[in-house]
Amino acid sequence: MNFFTELKRRNVFKVAAAYIIVAWLLLQVSDTLVPALHLPEWFNSGVAFALIIGFPIAVIFAWAFEMTPDGLKKEKDVDRSQSIAKVTGNKLNNAIIGVLVLALGYFVLDKFVLDPERDAAEIASAVQNAQEKVQEPAATEQAEKSIAVLPFVNMTSDREQEYFSDGLSEELLNLLAKMPELRVAARTSSFSFKGKNLEIPEIASRLKVAHILEGSVRKSGDQIRITAQLVKADDGYHLWSETYDRQLDNVFQIQDEIAGEVVRALKVTLLNEAPKSRETSPEVYQLYLEGQHVRRQVSAPTLPQAINLLKQAVALDPTYAPAWAELAYAYMWEAGIGLTPIDEAFALADQAIERALEADPGYSRAYFVKGASQMYNKFNFKAAYEGYQHALELEPGNAFLLGQNATALRAIGRMDQSIALFEQALALDPLMSEMRSWQALALSYAGQLDEAESAYRTVLTLSPDFSGAHYRLGRILIAKGMPGVALEQIKQEKSSTYSLTGLAMVHHALGSQESSQRALDELIRTMAGHAAYQIAEVYGFRGDSDKAFE
Known part of the structure; x- marks a missing residue:
């Protein structure tokens, strides 16, 4: 108790409080000035480090020294009867109040004036960077450096092994897409031609690319044969072809070799080192590819099966980030279709995301899934955008990530930037009806009803049975009178x-x-369990706001 009283008498607590408030204020000012003055990124870390080191020094100084009318003296040399510690304490109180007022003023300024402008500037800069990285190439450049990877044909007698040939094709596509010097058509558009008997020039024309990579996969036990060929679309000329007869554990080297041969054949000059496949054991790789394949079917029977496969994969190789990220996404989908309570599913998803990032801090899909958790569970749209943006920085040519960034921009009200980014994504994935529907929604929110109508009609041309497209087109037509x-x-x-x-x-x-009430009654009777949002929408549309919020 005496020690505590002495701390108070020597104003140690007040010095500590004043130091913390001033330190916080300095850090906020530093955070604002660093980008404005183009100071190096380590400057903020240096300021924080100096302030942390300074705190115990300030506290020790307050204990050991006292301010007197004759200046600063060691506390032991001050006569208690002559001490002005109480006066100094009152001055410190006034100083703390003054600094608190300054801190509060800065907080209000930053929150309501600087922060929105800074966010807008950062978002605009990010959108511009994304657009620059995915600009439509000139015709000659497209002819030299654009490619689509078609799903490799499964030549194995067991049709259940198709997940492996599809997965290998997608992994190869993703590897090529990481090279910013190449323009690679996205998976959804490329895979839409699976099983269709179309000529190479027709496929290339629809995908707006000049080269096609196709091939086949035959797997027997631990042996694998992969045949790949690179075709120039305009004349059908084979620029390169190769057959690889290897053991299954060489599959990653084969992927890297095929990517390298494509780069050489297209005479692409890489500015950085060519990306490499993430390696694991053949067993883990097959579990991951099968789990991903099953997860994409998104149904009550398949999602638990996918989770089981992916849990086996991470149990065998806890350092394989793709399996952790895919497991997290599967948990989210379980919540999405009502198989698992939302809080439970997203808690499991967040744990898997952290494991993915621990295993590989540079794995873009882990940041995408982290963003999705922020978007659809925590409803923190700004944090979701930051996660998606980080993912896109790691894979700037990924159309899906461009679309997710555009979706987050739409959620935070940046409609013009959202629409522009959707255009960039659709340049890489022109046949993805889902992406087109996301863009149409942004157009409708922006009040561009004619453009939204056109986009929804394109969705229905690409996918006549696309769920919700006729309904949303109807909403646009109602809005147009x-x-x-x-x-x-x-x-x-x-x-x-x-x-x-x-x-x-x-x-x-x-x-x-x-008729309106009859349709609403039927919606409530048959869909109340999972259509609360749509029921509220109807009440809101009819102007019954009280019922909408019940």
Whole structure:
């Protein structure tokens, strides 16, 4: 107790409090000035380190010394009857109050003036960088440095092994896409030609590329044969072809060799070292590819199966980041379709994300999944954008990541930047109907109804049964004052949830309140368990805000 009293008498607590407040203020100012003055990134770390080191020094100094009318003296040399520690304490109180006022003022300025402008500038800069990295190439450049990787044909007698040939093709595509000097068509568009008997020039024309990489995979036990050939689309000339007969544990070297041969054949000059495949054991690799393949089917039977496969993979190789990231994504989808409670599923997902990043801090998909957790569980759209942006910085040619960044920008209200980024993504993935629908939503939010209508019609051309597209096109037509045309669109909607939601809205717009209520009653009766959002949307559309928020 005496020691505590002495600490108070010597103003140690007040000095510590004043130091902490001043240190916080200095760090905030430093954080603002560093980008404005183009100071090196380590400057903030240096300031923080100096302030941390200074704290115990300040506390010790307050204990050992005292301010007197004659200046600074060692505390032991000051006569207690002559001490002015109480006066100094009052001055420190005033100083603390003054610094607190300054800190509060800076906080308000930063939060409501500087921070929105800084965020807008950072986002605009990030969008511009992404656009520069994925600009439409000139015709001659496209002819030399653009390529699509078609799914390699599974030549194994067991059709269940198709996941392996598809997965290997995708891994090869991803490897090539990491080279910014190459323009690589995205997976969704390239794989849309699987099983279709189309000529190479036709496929290349639709994908807007000049070269096609195709091949086949035959696997028997631990032996694998991979045949690959690079074709020039305009004349069908084979620029390169090779057959690899290897053991399965050489699959990563084969992928690297094929990527290297493509680079040489297209005469691409890489500015950095060529990316390499992430290696693991053949058993883990097959479990990962199969788990990824099964996860993509997104159903009640397949998601637990995918999680089981991926858990086996990480148990065998806890350092294989792709399996951890895919496991996290599978947990999220379990929550998405109601198989696992949301809090439980996302807690498991977040744990898997951390393991992925521990295993490989440079793995872009782990940052994407981390962003998805922020977006769809924590609803922290800014943090989601930061995760997606980090992923895109690691893989600037990834159309899917461009689309996710655009989605996050849409969520935080940056519609113009979102729409522009969607255009960049669609340049790489022109046949991805889902991406086009995301863009259409951003266009509608931005009030660009004609462009949104055109985008939804393109979605339906690419994928006539795309869930929700007829309904959303109907919403656009209602907004354009065309409820009769909208009704014809909504009648074509295959999804019961979207169909009933749209019918309740469009009949209200047509003035038929009885038909509107009948559709809403049916929506509530049959879909109340998972369509609360759509039910609220109908009430909001009809102007019944109280019911919308029930």
